[in-house]
Amino acid sequence: MTGHAGIKSFDEPPFNEREILRYAQSPGCTDKTLLDLMEECIAECKRSASFSYRVSYCILPIESLDTDSGRINMEHISLTSRDLAGNLEGCREAVLFAATIGPGIDRLIRKYTKLDPAKALFMQAIGAERVESLCDTFCRTFEKKLRPRFSPGFGDLTLSIQPEVLRITNAVKNLSITLDSGFLMSPSKSVTAFSGIDSKVE
């Protein structure tokens, strides 16, 4: 697997309405008006968000890892994070990836921020659910078991490593993901993450 890298496109994962409700701060809601509103938003997304489900990734051998200092040396990248080190402990390699569903959802979010805040909330929620579903789908393509995803910005893993993450995953060229001065990604519904590869086949 060493040196393995590439870009993958996926078919649309099924919409998980339970998760969308959770992201819209309405877990378990059964109110019909609200559920209808969610359906309307999902339909509009399918019609005009032009989702594309793409992941650009590479497999990084872990050369050394120290959970006390948090120092991690991987091929192409060295960093310090105790939380990530704990997450990757015992793995010989990790997958680093960038995933995006494209910028169409950002336009819908902007539109409803002006027009209808409840819909804006749902568009946000749908976008979050979509990109997480994409990450799940991608991670399921591995034969070996993956550890839970760990993204820059979690715990003590600083967002400032984002430029390096995008460079290593080739996400700027492959996915057109760009960063603003605070290291936030455009399209906004994009995720970067490390995931440790357990040595044993599941």
Place this chain on the structure above:
Amino acid sequence: MNFREFLRDNFVILDGGMGSLLQKRGLKPGEKPETFNILHPEIIIDIHKAYFDAGSNVVYANTFGANPFTFPDDDELQTIIEAAIKNAREAARLSDEGSAESALRPKFVSLDIGSMGQLLKPYGQLEFEDAVAAFAKVVRFGSKAGADLVSIETMNDCLETKAALLAVKENCDLPVIVTDAFDENGQLMTGATPSAMTAMLEGMGADAIGTNCSLGPFQLRGVIAEFLEKASVPVIFKPNAGLPRVEGGETVYDVMPDEFAAEVVRQMEAGVRVVGGCCGTTPEYIGKVYDLMKSKSLAPQPVTDKNLSVVSSYTHAVYFDKDPILIGERINPTGKKRFKQALIEHDMDYILNEGLRQADENVHILDVNVGIPDIDEPALLTETVRELQAVTDLPLQLDTSDPVAMESALRAYNGKAMINSVNGKEEVMSAIFPLVKKYGGFVVALTLDESGIPDTVEERINIAKNIIKTAEGYGISKKDLIFDPLCMTISADTSAALTTLECVRILRNELGVHTSLGISNVSFGLPKRNMITSGMFAAALERGLSAAIMNPFAPEMMTAYHSYRALHNLDSNCMDFISFAEGYDEKYGTVQANVSSTATVKDTTGNQADMTELMTAIVKGLKDQASKITDQMTGEGKDPLDIVSAEVIPALNIVGEGFEAKRIYLPQLLMSAEAAKEAFGVIKAKLEAAKDKGSVKSKNSDCKIVIATVKGDVHDIGKNIVKLLLENYGFDVTDLGKDVAPEEVLAAVTDLHADVCGLSALMTTTVPAMEETIKLIHEKAKWCKVMVGGAVLTQEYADKIGADAYSKDAMGSVRYVESLC
């Protein structure tokens, strides 16, 4: 022979992939390929020469990533571009020298411009003019170094493509060919179809257009078919060698040279004029294409003018043909007090809402007019265009009489705009037509001139003929003109409509041009205006009217439109009409509300409550109902302020308490708040109409609040929710937006003498900016209480950074402010 001449009569063979060949010859991951122009010119020359030997007429110099973002030092950038052009030129010489057969083929060196890897606003952070300036540098260096043409390639955003093409047009006279990267959906990453790109690129004068990269030749069949159907310039096809996969650490592609060549040549037979390869293709692929073309003795098909009248946005094109086009007229201050006020107060949300509401009525294009006296129209029109394009994908009609405003808005516009307007006056034509030529556009031409609006049909037609002739002189075809023979009110001259209608008939049927009318004018001064206006609309459509600038909220107008389409076989199985007719009563009918009675309904809180219909509408979050019922209540003489205190506020309280008790969810709270806002809107309008402005204030409006998302943070949904709720409860809220510097917050707090300042932060990285803002306010504006909120904050965190209050949600902020005021 120059490139343009060669392109006119011949197939053009471009080169194939470069990156993967460089990797094989030592380019390391992360290393910039353009540095090889200087470090290893022999490798670059070798690759170029292999393409020339294989049959390429054009090689792309190794400048794909040579831009100011990758090479910030100008001297370095220039040196790299010069070396790249020189290497390609040398390869052409060596190929000519090496083979007599090769020497017979014309060879050209192209400056290659790729995406800068920066998303433009509104998706990303790069300003359009900064992108143009960056591309301009590359173009100047490349043209100075002696490129024969410029290729803009692998673009995945319409606006970045426009920036690059504009930079080429403004900085050299070289031919320019443009290819974008379309995905599996047949769209660019930011949504544009081949039709949309064709409209914009042809309008701006690209010499050839098409697609490259992203997919293999088979997956791009649909994209190429669309280009061939719509483009009036040569079409380019430069696909990948299929789809990539990684084998043993190496990327391989799934379409082999023979297959690749067969499909590419098949597209040449279908009309494609310029071909090559992208990722994964090698000189072998190009050689196969060349050989197959030769063996079949293919002759290029002439490129025909498709004679399409079109405008576009950054996603799609709208064609003017038999099916009438609706242009929403509501973004216009003429005769609209509320809209004028919005312009003066720079209330962009109001303006955008006018656009989005019309989009919901399914208009095809939005007219945009923001001209009022004493306003900076160029700045405001440009800003409005940008903001509208950030929220709607409808094409826009730029409506201004100020050529400076027109040019500024045309530059910013993402797509091919509709331009409103030109007329028969020499001065106007000489100001507007050069802009149309440069930026592209579909122009409304009014049949008036220096002597005004003629009374007779003949005179108006003569003006139209003169405009067509003058436009031709600027290189603007009549397919890019749409005539407005001017609708005058029949209340002043009862024969006015007949004149206009006859002009429409002649313009369409005898001059073969499209027509548009600002149709509402016809009924000016008459009662029940929509009755006459819709009659005029139907009559004009019968005479061949192509488009109307109209009010899409008028049921009569939409009835005329849908009936016409159904009657003229433009509505397949009458489906659109049926759906319009079936929704008619619900949409336009009045609610039969019994305002005095109370109804016992089970509200969303799960309680049985005695609620009026208005309260029910608000609790259930039904916007339209809330506004209609309020309208009806005020119409029946109920005191507007009583409605607020006896129904709206109690309804909001029911929802607010339900939310606090976790019985109802955030989206429901928001829907109720929106419904209440609608009711407030009606009440406010009634009070103002009764010139009773003073009494619109509730007691809460004495409490002034400034609200902002702190510097560095761009998340504003939470802040917007807090604002909406506070306004619902009658507080006077000034919203400073997102990413606001501490000094700006302080300035607003001081200017307004605000009682409360609400700050929002979503990320841990921006909490320091929040802390800094709080310190500044506590130091310089001691009277002001600061409340904070946002995903990362807790009561403990809020105490630590010195906030006066922490609010865990929007209702919490209402409760806090209520406790102060």
